[in-house]
Amino acid sequence: MDVEKLKQMLEAKGIRPTFQRIKILEYLLTQKETHPTADEIYEVIHSQMPTLAKATVYNTLNTFVRHGIASVLMISGEEARYDPVVEPHPHFFCVKCKRVFNIQSAPIDDKCLNLKEIEGNKIFEVHVYFRGICKECLKKSS
Ligand SMILES: [Zn+2]
Ligand SMILES: [Zn+2]
Structure with a gap:
């Protein structure tokens, strides 16, 4: 760039x-x-x-x-990760290989990700993440 x-x-x-x-x-x-x-x-x-x-x-x-x-x-609970994409988007954290990657097709609508207020509380950020074992790690262990 x-x-x-x-x-x-x-x-x-x-x-x-x-x-x-x-x-x-x-x-x-x-x-x-x-x-x-x-x-x-x-x-x-x-x-x-x-x-x-x-x-x-x-x-x-x-x-x-x-x-x-x-x-x-702050998904891993151990260290902060940085993302140049500031628009809210779901992530997956693999507890085995420790990768954090974007999830494209989570069944969560944009309305939820872009909420600015909930029950009278003002929202600054919406974080959606999944924790588990990624498909590559699953392949290796099977
Ligand atoms: Zn993994
Ligand atoms: Zn991301």
């Missing part, structure tokens, strides 16, 4: 487009299916940018979440 576009995406959300933020956003946008952890993001970008500090990655991801550029998933 070209740097100008990435800069504009950050500026549109009121985030100052530093070189490091641009790099982190660029990488995150290639990870729409994998939902990497902060450490995984750090490892990849640090290998190309050895001066990058781990704290910068953590702070940047928090900034992205606060400004609606990324969403954070």
Whole structure:
């Protein structure tokens, strides 16, 4: 993705487009299916940018979440995963291989995913996830 576009995406959300933020956003946008952890993001970008500090990655991801550029998933109960897709969508967490992936055909309607209010309570985010064993792991164990 070209740097100008990435800069504009950050500026549109009121985030100052530093070189490091641009790099982190660029990488995150290639990870729409994998939902990497902060450490995984750090490892990849640090290998190309050895001066990058781990704290910068953590702070940047928090900034992205606060400004609606990324969403954070706490499905595994162990570590936060980051998703550049901010529109609500269902996920599956495999307890064996620890992958978190998108589910396209869950029988949950958009009305539920996009609820803004429920019983007088204001909703900020709707999370739908399934926990279990993925089909690849099922194949391996059978
Ligand atoms: Zn699995
Ligand atoms: Zn996702």
